[in-house]
Amino acid sequence: MRMIRILFLVVSILFSSSNALTQDFCVADVKAVDTPAGYPCKNPAHVTAEDFVFDGLKMSGNTTNIISAAVTPAFVAQFPGLNGLGLSMARLDLAPKGVIPFHTHPGASEILVVLRGAITAGFVSSANSVYVKTLRKGEVMVFPQGLLHFQLNTGKSHANAFVSFNSPNPGLQILDFALFANNLPSSLVGATTFLDLAQIKKLKGVLGGSG
Numbered sequence: 001m002r003m004i005r006i007l008f009l010v011v012s013i014l015f016s017s018s019n020a021l022t023q024d025f026c027v028a029d030v031k032a033v034d035t036p037a038g039y040p041c042k043n044p045a046h047v048t049a050e051d052f053v054f055d056g057l058k059m060s061g062n063t064t065n066i067i068s069a070a071v072t073p074a075f076v077a078q079f080p081g082l083n084g085l086g087l088s089m090a091r092l093d094l095a096p097k098g099v100i101p102f103h104t105h106p107g108a109s110e111i112l113v114v115l116r117g118a119i120t121a122g123f124v125s126s127a128n129s130v131y132v133k134t135l136r137k138g139e140v141m142v143f144p145q146g147l148l149h150f151q152l153n154t155g156k157s158h159a160n161a162f163v164s165f166n167s168p169n170p171g172l173q174i175l176d177f178a179l180f181a182n183n184l185p186s187s188l189v190g191a192t193t194f195l196d197l198a199q200i201k202k203l204k205g206v207l208g209g210s211g
């Protein structure tokens, strides 16, 4: 009986100490710097319901731009309550022929659900296999972490989708922006991509690159 009591005591101490190490949440202190481990926590005494609510996805994004599309993120920088929880969202709006060009999220896989219209989406694997599908309302597609992928409105009307990521900060790197929207010299872009100089200069002009 005494052994059982001691055992119970040990177990309850173990449980209470492990509980002491866990926190319900760590709302981002977005004034600090984000790190691979996330933002530092805002003082819990100052946390309110507003920290766990984000209303930025209810409005359609502005699609009057070069891609005729908009990505509205609900990542940790916009939505501090996500910090440390391993997930986030975004809203995609695509006018007819609008496109979210080839891009990757270095930090997360993505799952997309179409709410309106028809979206042709696809990704390319590390083995360069292509996986493409046209999705309609209620249909879902997943894009594995780090792989290049795209979404294109192939319907006749406005298309809209919500995406979710398994990181509060999935990152977003757009292939054409990486190649043509910065000051990487055109000669180096040509040498590393095998594209014609004239095409490189044209795309740098369109996307705001130089060099």
Ligand code: MN
Residues within 6 Å of the ligand: 103, 104, 105, 110, 143, 149
């Ligand atoms: Mn994506």
